[in-house]
Amino acid sequence: MQFNRRGFLRSASLLAGLSLTEMEAMAALQQVSTGGKPVADDDETYWQNVRQLFPLTREWAYLNNGTMGPSPYPVIEAVRNGMMDGDHHGGYGGWENTAKKLAAFVGADENEIALTHNVTDGINITCWGVPLRRGDEVILTTHEHVGNAFPWLNRRKLHGIVIKTFTPAATAVETLERIEALITNRTRAIAVPHIPCTQGQVLPAKEICTLARERGIYSIIDGAHGPGMLMLDLHDMGCDTYASCCHKWMLGPKGTGFLYVRKGFQNTLQTYFVGGGSDDGKWNMALETPKMGKYADSAHRYYGGTQALGLYKGVDAAIDFINTIGMQNIHNRIQMLGGYTQQRLLLLGDRVELITPTEARSRCAVNGFRIQGVDYAKFYTQCAENKIRIRMVAENGLNSLRVSTHIYNTTAEVDMLIAQVKKALG
Numbered sequence: 001m002q003f004n005r006r007g008f009l010r011s012a013s014l015l016a017g018l019s020l021t022e023m024e025a026m027a028a029l030q031q032v033s034t035g036g037k038p039v040a041d042d043d044e045t046y047w048q049n050v051r052q053l054f055p056l057t058r059e060w061a062y063l064n065n066g067t068m069g070p071s072p073y074p075v076i077e078a079v080r081n082g083m084m085d086g087d088h089h090g091g092y093g094g095w096e097n098t099a100k101k102l103a104a105f106v107g108a109d110e111n112e113i114a115l116t117h118n119v120t121d122g123i124n125i126t127c128w129g130v131p132l133r134r135g136d137e138v139i140l141t142t143h144e145h146v147g148n149a150f151p152w153l154n155r156r157k158l159h160g161i162v163i164k165t166f167t168p169a170a171t172a173v174e175t176l177e178r179i180e181a182l183i184t185n186r187t188r189a190i191a192v193p194h195i196p197c198t199q200g201q202v203l204p205a206k207e208i209c210t211l212a213r214e215r216g217i218y219s220i221i222d223g224a225h226g227p228g229m230l231m232l233d234l235h236d237m238g239c240d241t242y243a244s245c246c247h248k249w250m251l252g253p254k255g256t257g258f259l260y261v262r263k264g265f266q267n268t269l270q271t272y273f274v275g276g277g278s279d280d281g282k283w284n285m286a287l288e289t290p291k292m293g294k295y296a297d298s299a300h301r302y303y304g305g306t307q308a309l310g311l312y313k314g315v316d317a318a319i320d321f322i323n324t325i326g327m328q329n330i331h332n333r334i335q336m337l338g339g340y341t342q343q344r345l346l347l348l349g350d351r352v353e354l355i356t357p358t359e360a361r362s363r364c365a366v367n368g369f370r371i372q373g374v375d376y377a378k379f380y381t382q383c384a385e386n387k388i389r390i391r392m393v394a395e396n397g398l399n400s401l402r403v404s405t406h407i408y409n410t411t412a413e414v415d416m417l418i419a420q421v422k423k424a425l426g
């Protein structure tokens, strides 16, 4: 795909990180529109044009999208304009459209999407809403992020549930076998990440949900890394809930997220946090016996009150941005970069341990590794000193490193990391 440089009237400003007008951002976006056509995952001319749309500094190799996905200009502009919408006319509301857009993006219905602020919100709503008694068992992994671990640990502390864990295996089949081996007649929920934050392994979510359904167990997925990385179809996956955010792989505004709750599960998952919008409008406090009415007949029952219109306009723009490039093109590009990272790490010999599976269906854009004889924190600092941003994985005693690559990255940036690993190996 060819790039017409005249479209970038202010490419110098882009590189300097200055703001674009909405029109300029839209014009620049049109330059990378694929019109639904495939783009090769190694078409560097095309992907460099995409890179121009990010104010992300070029002074660093940012290989940590798994923590935070930097937004492109059209998203940043949409946030500003969304705020202007409300602040200029004094209007209220307007964020409901985002639930509809998110639903289409992840293969759900509009009435199955609750707007949240992050993954943690969605996990807490689910964890507290699932009917569990003392002694009931929930299955998690040994690779949890605090956002999925702590709510369940807290429920164990307060309500006496039992947590069982497994370590994701090198293949999807073996991972499923490990889960199945933990199921007893007290198992009520499988509450696992689609992609653990630690080493980015893609778990066989559809098979896990099928297994759960067959055994009468709730399937509760921590989907922090799914949308924007994988081709998602939540109806096809068959999960009961999927908690996610828009600020990682979707490249949306920070502090935006969503919780998918399957329609047929909404009367099972109790809502506790309610207010304006989570009701049916029939409450009345002026009656002799104040009347409650019902919960909203949708996932709106899980959230209420005023939302940040600007941020949700940014989420709309993030979905438009992804669709302009094409989710399949994005998936292919980041899977290629993830595969390239694996190959390069594997070439470094026995002292470098790749801890992400190489099985095609179990990997995508995130990789974890250790360097034998090299302290992970020291290596992290070495990278930072050389302007490479990766992540340390200190949680769960894993003491490893994580590298995650999105569409704005290049194989050259991966090579910069590899050069640092070589240096550390001596």
Ligand SMILES: Cc1ncc(COP(=O)(O)O)c(C=O)c1O
Residues within 6 Å of the ligand: 066, 067, 117, 118, 119, 120, 121, 145, 147, 148, 193, 195, 196, 197, 222, 224, 225, 245, 257
């Ligand atoms: C797997 C996983 N779950 C949960 C979270 C928490 O996400 P948030 O900060 O959006 O609540 C993260 C964040 O990195 C994560 O990687």
